[in-house]
Amino acid sequence: KNQVEQSPQSLIILEGKNCTLQCNYTVSPFSNLRWYKQDTGRGPVSLTIMTFSENTKSNGRYTATLDADTKQSSLHITASQLSDSASYICVVSVEAGTALIFGKGTTLSVSS
Amino acid sequence: EPEVTQTPSHQVTQMGQEVILRCVPISNHLYFYWYRQILGQKVEFLVSFYNNEISEKSEIFDDQFSVERPDGSNFTLKIRSTKLEDSAMYFCASSYQGVSRNEQFFGPGTRLTVL
Numbered sequence: 001k002n003q004v005e006q007s008p009q010s011l012i013i014l015e016g017k018n019c020t021l022q023c024n025y026t027v028s029p030f031s032n033l034r035w036y037k038q039d040t041g042r043g044p045v046s047l048t049i050m051t052f053s054e055n056t057k058s059n060g061r062y063t064a065t066l067d068a069d070t071k072q073s074s075l076h077i078t079a080s081q082l083s084d085s086a087s088y089i090c091v092v093s094v095e096a097g098t099a100l101i102f103g104k105g106t107t108l109s110v111s112s
Numbered sequence: 113e114p115e116v117t118q119t120p121s122h123q124v125t126q127m128g129q130e131v132i133l134r135c136v137p138i139s140n141h142l143y144f145y146w147y148r149q150i151l152g153q154k155v156e157f158l159v160s161f162y163n164n165e166i167s168e169k170s171e172i173f174d175d176q177f178s179v180e181r182p183d184g185s186n187f188t189l190k191i192r193s194t195k196l197e198d199s200a201m202y203f204c205a206s207s208y209q210g211v212s213r214n215e216q217f218f219g220p221g222t223r224l225t226v227l
Contacts, residue, residue, distance in 0.1 A: 034215075041201075041221070041223075042220055042221065043116075043203050043205075043218030043219050043220050043221050044155065044203075044218050045218070046215050046216075046217075049215060089154075089155070097168060098143065098145070098160035098162075098167050098168045098210055099157035099160065099168055099170065100145075100147075100155075100157060100216065101157070102147075102154045102155040102156070102157075103154060104153070104154040105154065
């Protein structure tokens with residue numbers, strides 16, 4: 001069964017600190033992996049999209065990595081800001097499919 | 113910047129009633145999707161729609177659900193006879209190409225509460 005697992009479930013960090021979120025997936029055949037940011041009560045917003053051949057992709061203070069061999073991805077947030085407080089969701093798509101498979105997300109709280 | 117819009121933002125209905133959730137996708141997008149998120153759980157795929165027909169649907173999308181593109185701009189999700197367990201946030205999304213090639217843009221969601 002296609003699944004996406006994320007860790008940790010929640011994380012609290014101080015403003016200005018860095019953090020790394022993890023994602024493991026068992027999705028086949030793999031097409032691409034995305035990281036989304038979801039603010040409470042809002043729709044997900046895409047941060048990065050990576051295909052099989054991409055190992056890393058950055059979007060400002062967000063850097064995602066992908067190891068397609070071990071089926072793992074990480075999202076690194078640098079110099080966190082209060083506005084980074086949100087749920088970060090790892091999402092995988094299947095080749096030739098239209099559905100996105102969502103992880104449950106990591107809830108990040110950035111405090112001052 | 114173009115965005116996906118959804119109405120209403122919150123819908124309250126009685127069990128057994130029909131509801132229609134509305135979405136206006138980004139204007140040049142060709143693929144449309146509905147997802148739902150039960151409170152505290154992950155987002156789940158319901159259905160994708162392309163060229164006026166369903167491309168793919170999940171096991172959640174049973175006979176109680178239907179989708180329609182009634183005109184050139186709207187995309188709707190109908191639940192014929194709502195159940196308590198249909199209470200969730202429903203997100204519409206659209207993309208220019210199929211998901212394996214293109215980013216999906218999500219709307220702000222409609223919170224459905226079934227009493």
